[in-house]
Amino acid sequence: MLRTIFYWFCLLGFWFMLAGISLASGAAGAVATLLVLWLNRNLAAEGRGLCTPKIISFLFLGLYLLGQLILAGLQTAKLVLSPKLQLQPVLVTFNPGLKSGFLKTVLANSITLTPGTLTVAVKGEKFTVHALNLSAAQKIVQWPLLNLLRGMEEDNG
Structure with missing residues (x-):
């Protein structure tokens, strides 16, 4: 769980670097990064995590x-x-x-x-x-x- 939260903050930080910081961007970034994490949830379980x-x-x-x-x-x-x-x-x-x-x-x-x-x-x-x-x-x-x-x-x- 801690790893997922860490990845979420990393992805969200990257999102803000690309899109800028605003309320709309933050909301879209939060949803998009959560979706990315959810779609890739099995990677760590399969031993194919980040290298x-x-x-x-x-x-x-x-x-x-x-x-x-x-x-x-x-x-x-x-x-x-x-x-x-x-x-x-x-x-x-x-x-x-x-x-x-x-x-x-x-x-x-x-x-x-x-x-x-x-x-x-x-x-x-x-x-x-x-x-x-x-x-x-x-x-x-x-x-x-x-x-x-x-x-x-x-x-x-």
Whole structure:
């Protein structure tokens, strides 16, 4: 019971971070988070509860990605606003070495969220990415985020 209350407060806190604090939001959040907890009530009983190392890995991934988004946004703004517009769009195809469909999706979305890059296609093991210039494309292929995702996959493995 104590665990459920803890999870409810965590979910409700996350709800308020996303939706803002107001009476209507609080009421909707309370109902929605209670519904989520009720729908997932059997997870702990089946031994599939939250796995702390996974949560820590995803928190680290989120913080790292946030920092990368800020840096890429500044670099893209500098590139686009420069008087010498040096855009040289390029498509690059690479194999990130990920097997998990979920982690491939995380990578594809992370690339697309990063300013100046866009995941065009994912076919099997191959990712096709559009970048504003060759430098941005090379950074994606050698992105440290790939190592973090590979490590997460090995931990599951």
